[in-house]
Structure formats: structure tokens, C-alpha cells
Amino acid sequence: MTRFLLRRLLQAAVVLLVLAAVLYATFYLAPGDAARLACGPKCSAAQVDQIRGQMGLDDPVYVQFWHFLQDIFTGHDYSTGTGTLHCPAPCLGQSYRTGELVTDIVTQKLPATASLALGAMVLWLLIGVGTGLLSALRRGTLTERLLTGFTLVGTATPVFITGIVLLLVFCSWLQWLPFPTYVPLTDDPEQWAWNLLLPWLALALLESAKYARLTRSSMLETLAEDHIRTFRAYGVGEGAIVRRHALRGALTPVIALSALDLGMMFGGALLTETLFNVPGIGQQLVQSVQLKDLPVVVGIVLVMGLAVVVANAVADVLYAVADRRVVLT
Amino acid sequence: MTVDALTAVEAGVDATASAPALGARQLWRRLRAQRAALAGGVVIVLLVLIALGAPLLAGIEGQDTTSYHADLLDSAAGAVPRGTFGGVSGEHWLGIEPTTGRDLFARLVYGARISLFVAFGATLLQVLVGGAFGLAAGLGNRFVDGLLSRTTDVFVTMPALIFAIALIAVVPGGFPRPVLLMLVLGLLAWGGIAKIVRAQVLAHKTLDYVAASRLAGSGPWRTARRELLPALVAPVMTYAAILLPTNVVSEASLSFLGIGVKPPTASWGQMLSSANTWYQADPAYVLLPALLLFVTVLAFTVFAEGVRVALDPRAASRLRIGTGRARKDEAGDGSGDGEAVVEK
Numbered sequence: 001m002t003r004f005l006l007r008r009l010l011q012a013a014v015v016l017l018v019l020a021a022v023l024y025a026t027f028y029l030a031p032g033d034a035a036r037l038a039c040g041p042k043c044s045a046a047q048v049d050q051i052r053g054q055m056g057l058d059d060p061v062y063v064q065f066w067h068f069l070q071d072i073f074t075g076h077d078y079s080t081g082t083g084t085l086h087c088p089a090p091c092l093g094q095s096y097r098t099g100e101l102v103t104d105i106v107t108q109k110l111p112a113t114a115s116l117a118l119g120a121m122v123l124w125l126l127i128g129v130g131t132g133l134l135s136a137l138r139r140g141t142l143t144e145r146l147l148t149g150f151t152l153v154g155t156a157t158p159v160f161i162t163g164i165v166l167l168l169v170f171c172s173w174l175q176w177l178p179f180p181t182y183v184p185l186t187d188d189p190e191q192w193a194w195n196l197l198l199p200w201l202a203l204a205l206l207e208s209a210k211y212a213r214l215t216r217s218s219m220l221e222t223l224a225e226d227h228i229r230t231f232r233a234y235g236v237g238e239g240a241i242v243r244r245h246a247l248r249g250a251l252t253p254v255i256a257l258s259a260l261d262l263g264m265m266f267g268g269a270l271l272t273e274t275l276f277n278v279p280g281i282g283q284q285l286v287q288s289v290q291l292k293d294l295p296v297v298v299g300i301v302l303v304m305g306l307a308v309v310v311a312n313a314v315a316d317v318l319y320a321v322a323d324r325r326v327v328l329t
Numbered sequence: 330m331t332v333d334a335l336t337a338v339e340a341g342v343d344a345t346a347s348a349p350a351l352g353a354r355q356l357w358r359r360l361r362a363q364r365a366a367l368a369g370g371v372v373i374v375l376l377v378l379i380a381l382g383a384p385l386l387a388g389i390e391g392q393d394t395t396s397y398h399a400d401l402l403d404s405a406a407g408a409v410p411r412g413t414f415g416g417v418s419g420e421h422w423l424g425i426e427p428t429t430g431r432d433l434f435a436r437l438v439y440g441a442r443i444s445l446f447v448a449f450g451a452t453l454l455q456v457l458v459g460g461a462f463g464l465a466a467g468l469g470n471r472f473v474d475g476l477l478s479r480t481t482d483v484f485v486t487m488p489a490l491i492f493a494i495a496l497i498a499v500v501p502g503g504f505p506r507p508v509l510l511m512l513v514l515g516l517l518a519w520g521g522i523a524k525i526v527r528a529q530v531l532a533h534k535t536l537d538y539v540a541a542s543r544l545a546g547s548g549p550w551r552t553a554r555r556e557l558l559p560a561l562v563a564p565v566m567t568y569a570a571i572l573l574p575t576n577v578v579s580e581a582s583l584s585f586l587g588i589g590v591k592p593p594t595a596s597w598g599q600m601l602s603s604a605n606t607w608y609q610a611d612p613a614y615v616l617l618p619a620l621l622l623f624v625t626v627l628a629f630t631v632f633a634e635g636v637r638v639a640l641d642p643r644a645a646s647r648l649r650i651g652t653g654r655a656r657k658d659e660a661g662d663g664s665g666d667g668e669a670v671v672e673k
Contacts (some may be wrong), residue, residue, distance in 0.1 A: 071387040172609045289498040
């Protein structure tokens with residue numbers, strides 16, 4: 001187990017390192033002068049040169065990349081002209097536009113993204129696992145057909161279409177809800193939930209289709225296994241079989257998949273955040289791309305990559321812990 | 330290694346010799362047997378015709394994608410089109426855009442061009458790049474395989490959308506957007522194909538018919554072309570069919586975020602992005618591109634499912650046995666899909 005964990009961590013680290021290198025190379029090769037961007041349009045040529053020296057842009061690219069990696073672990077001190085700005089350990093650089101530290105921007109935006117992701121996950125697990133179990137236990141042509149249709153439509157609909165239809169129905173036609181404006185949980189929990197309801201639904205409706213299908217097939221598979229047949233032969237009631245014995249096996253893949261999806265969403269549900277104006281890291285990424293604020297783009301993509309890679313590792317481990325048959329390599 | 334090997338060799342040779350022609354006809358017959366897939370196919374053909382005939386269709390209507398029609402807007406009500414359902418009239422079949430008064434029908438049919446161009450172009454690129462990576466990894470030695478597989482892992486792990494956004498950020502503004510989207514999606518989201526091709530190559534590499542071909546004196550590339558490629562056709566086609574709707578959605582998503590196709594060029598995602606703030610004042614403006622996009626993605630998805638069933642030997646035999654049995658066995662297929670998702 002320990003060996004497996006170590007191996008998995010090492011693998012994750014390699015993926016992140018490659019990601020960082022690819023990103024860095026892309027931005028290094030990109031046309032446009034970083035020093036001029038950082039300095040702003042009013043700078044003179046001499047000022048731009050000075051900034052270039054400060055940013056270390058005269059060094060060869062591998063030295064720059066090394067410094068970039070080094071800053072992540074040791075931090076960095078930026079001179080601001082009047083004094084120094086200390087960027088503590090996981091230092092991802094400084095925004096060209098505002099001079100803010102990228103890590104500060106990310107920590108500011110993370111609560112909104114986390115609220116969106118966690119709430120949506122609770123909803124999609126409730127809806128998806130519920131429908132999936134129901135259709136697995138009451139096997140009839142109607143529920144099966146409905147579920148197949150639901151899954152198909154769910155996978156075929158981009159989230160912004162579901163979102164726009166939800167807005168149209170609940171905010172415009174029925175007028176049950178105001179247009180969502182994000183309220184932090186710490187300010188007002190009730191308003192927080194109320195305003196996030198539509199974004200949660202938009203995400204969960206789509207995802208739940210996938211979960212319903214997975215739960216159903218996984219439950220059917222488990223119920224067909226030998227040990228379940230043995231329980232039946234011993235006269236254990238069907239309800240007890242499902243609750244005590246089948247659920248654990250059947251929900252293992254569901255839980256592993258949730259971990260993966262949660263990672264993806266912590267990586268920013270870009271479309272949902274943009275549509276519903278949720279101030280998370282996804283929306284920040286889109287805005288930074290439009291402003292060509294490269295350090296922020298690199299920083300956010302790295303954080304998103306970290307979320308995805310960690311989620312992948314967690315899913316693997318969960319899978320192994322819940323299902324003893326999985327061989328760890 | 331006598332009779333068995335010979336049969337295997339014969340089977341292999343037989344497949345290479347006659348697979349393409351027979352395969353195409355068989356595929357068509359199996360696709361035709363599935364009503365939903367057929368309907369999806371018909372919608373796709375219609376969309377392709379609309380995209381190709383966009384100038385013609387807009388010409389018949391007598392409008393273009395960029396002309397402003399300020400006279401048809403109700404400036405007192407915030408530049409919303411006059412008339413019902415977003416200003417539908419004999420001249421503007423599907424109404425006009427608020428603020429600008431550009432013709433929606435013309436923009437929608439031209440939007441189909443962008444959607445399909447990016448979807449087909451990106452899918453082709455993904456198959457080429459992923460196929461090359463997968464083949465090289467499967468055939469190469471341990472070092473090559475390790476290097477290529479780790480690279481593939483990075484591309485499989487990272488959500489393509491986020492990568493695409495980061496890449497687009499560094500491309501100069503003048504670059505033609507649809508081509509850029511096609512390139513970015515094509516060069517980023519090939520990880521799945523690469524993994525499938527590699528697995529398939531590894532599985533077939535050790536089979537006797539491939540060994541026989543090597544013993545008969547063919548070099549590695551000749552073996553790859555003659556013996557392995559035919560075995561790859563079915564899985565690659567199945568996966569490519571799934572990539573098509575994904576690419577349609579990716580294009581629409583990037584354009585919706587405002588980093589893909591930009592106005593005045595029309596794409597469905599771009600139209601949704603502009604329409605986003607108008608859902609209250611002019612619902613028709615939002616619903617039209619949303620509906621088209623939905624129908625397109627649904628058609629591609631249904632068609633892809635049909636292709637999968639048609640190319641899956643187990644599923645195909647079930648098709649012939651009858652619907653009752655086929656439905657029952659879907660449960661097994663579903664679980665297979667689920668595991669594939671988890672293993673990613």
C-alpha cells in the first residue's frame with residue numbers, strides 16, 4: 001500500500017512538472033514582450049529594459065524556468081520601486097495588470113469555486129444515485145427507457161444550454177428566483193444557497209445522468225454476483241441484501257468517479273461560472289486570458305492541474321481501499 | 330503453433346485482403362438496422378448540406394450575416410426587435426439580433442459552417458496525432474513507449490478546455506479563429522485515441538499472424554501498415570465518432586466564453602454568448618442557437634452510439650438476435666463504460 005501511494009504521488013508530480021514545463025515553454029515562445037506588458041503602455045524603452053532585467057528575462061529559458069520552479073518552493077521578493085513585496089512559499093508570480101500575487105488571487109477566488117463544486121456534487125449524487133438505484137431495483141422497460149433517454153440528453157447538452165434554459169424558466173417566466181448573484185457563505189448562508197441553486201442545478205442535471213447510468217449498471221452487476229446469490233439462497237431478504245451487501249460494491253465506482261469529477265470542478269467549472277457570474281477561479285482564468293495576463297493564466301492552470309492530478313490519485317486510492325480485489329501496481 | 334497458427338495467419342490475411350470493402354457494406358447494414366442512429370445520421374447530413382449551402386440559403390432569404398437593421402429595432406424598449414418572436418417576418422425568417430438587427434437565419438446557417446468545420450477538422454487531427462503517438466508507443470521499445478505514454482498521460486489528465494484556453498491566450502489576435510480552434514482542439518485532445526491505439530497494437534503485436542508476417546520478412550513499418558492498421562479501424566472509428574460531438578461542444582464552449590469565434594463572425598457558441606444577457610427581453614434570440622446546438626450534439630451522440638454498436642462484434646450479433654435480448658444485455662455494456670471512465 002505504501003509503495004503504491006509513493007508511486008502514485010511520484011507519477012502525479014511528474015505529470016505536474018511536465019505540465020509546468022509545457023506551459024512555460026508555450027508562454028516563452030509566445031509572441032509579445034512580457035516586459036512591455038508588465039510595464040504598461042506608457043513606459044519608455046529604458047524603463048522596459050530595466051523591468052526586463054528585474055524579471056530575469058535576459059536569462060536563458062531554462063534558467064528562467066528553474067527560477068520559476070524555485071519560487072514555488074522558496075518564495076520570492078519583488079521590488080516595487082518603493083519597497084519589496086514578499087511572495088511566500090508557493091509563489092506563482094505576480095499579475096502583469098494589477099501587481100497582485102497570483103496566489104492571493106487564487107485564494108480569493110477559491111471559496112466561490114468550492115461552493116459551486118461541493119453543492120453541485122451533493123445534488124448530482126442525490127439525483128443520480130437515486131435514479132440509478134431505483135431503475136436497477138425496479139427493472140421495467142419504462143424506467144429503463146426513461147433513464148436511457150435521460151442519459152443521452154444529459155450527455156448531449158452543454159452546461160450553458162441547460163443553464164440558459166433554467167434562467168429562462170425560473171428567473172424570467174416563473175420569476176421564482178432572482179438572477180443569481182454570488183453571496184459568500186460567511187456573509188449569509190441562506191442567500192448563499194438561494195443564489196447558487198440554479199448553477200448547482202445546471203451542473204447537477206448533466207452530471208446526474210452519468211451517475212444514474214453508472215449506478216444502475218454497477219448495481220445490476222453486483223446483484224448478479226455469486227455471493228449475493230448465496231445470500232438469497234440463505235433466505236436473506238432482498239432489502240437487507242441491497243442495503244448491507246450490494247451497496248458497498250455497487251457504489252465503489254460511483255465514489256471514485258465523484259472524486260475525479262470534483263477535481264475537475266475544483267479546476268473551475270468555467271462555463272457555469274461565466275454564465276451565472278460566479279466569481280471563481282474559472283471566471284478569473286477567462287478574464288485573465290482576455291487581458292493576456294500570463295502569470296495569472298499559468299498560475300491558475302497549474303492550480304487546476306494540481307486539483308485534477310490529486311483527484312485522480314485519490315480516486316485510485318479510494319477504489320483500492322473500497323474494493324479489495326483491485327491489485328495495486 | 331501448427332494448425333492454430335495457420336488458421337490465425339489465414340484469418341489475418343483474409344481480414345486484410347477483404348476487410349475494407351466488406352466492412353463498409355456491413356457497417357452500413359448494421360447502422361441501418363438502428364432507427365435512432367439512422368435518424369442521427371439524417372440530421373448530420375442535413376446539417377452538412379445547410380453548412381455547404383449557407384450562401385445559397387441566405388441568398389434565397391435575401392439577407393447576409395453582417396448587415397445592421399437598426400430600423401427594425403424598438404429603441405425605446407432597449408433595442409429589442411419589433412414584432413413577435415424576435416422580429417420574425419417575411420424578410421427575416423427567424424427574426425433579428427437585438428442591438429444590431431443582424432439577420433438570425435443567415436447567422437445560424439453560417440454558424441453551422443464553423444461548428445462542422447471545427448468538429449470534423451479537429452477530429453481528423455486528433456485521429457492522426459493520437460494514432461501516430463499510439464502506434465509509435467505500441468511498436469517502440471521500452472524507453473520510447475515510456476516517454477510517449479507519460480506525455481499522453483499529461484494530455485489525458487488535463488481537461489482539454491483549460492489547456493486550449495491557455496494556448497489561445499498566447500496566439501496573436503489576427504489568426505483566423507475557426508482554424509485556430511480546430512488546431513488547438515486537434516492538437517490537445519488526442520490522448521484517448523493514443524491510448525486505445527497503443528493498447529490495440531500491444532494486444533495484436535503478440536498474435537501469431539503478426540509474428541508470421543514478420544517471419545515472412547516484412548519490416549516493422551510494413552507489418553504495421555498491412556497487419557495492424559486493419560485491426561485498428563474499428564476501435565478508432567468508434568472513438569472518433571464520440572469525439573465529433575465533444576468537439577462541437579468544445580468549439581461552442583470556447584466561443585461562449587468569448588475566446589473562440591468572435592463577432593461579427595457567427596457561430597452558435599458566439600451567438601449564445603451575446604444572447605446570454607438577453608434571455609429576459611428576447612428569449613427567441615437565446616433559444617434558436619441553443620436549440621440548434623442541442624439538436625446537433627444529440628444527433629452526433631446518437632450516431633456515435635450507433636457506430637459503436639455496429640462495430641462491436643458482440644453488440645452486432647445481439648442486434649440480429651432481437652431487441653428483447655439486446656436490451657437486457659445493455660446492462661453489461663453500461664458497466665463496461667463505467668469502468669472505462671473510472672480508469673481514466
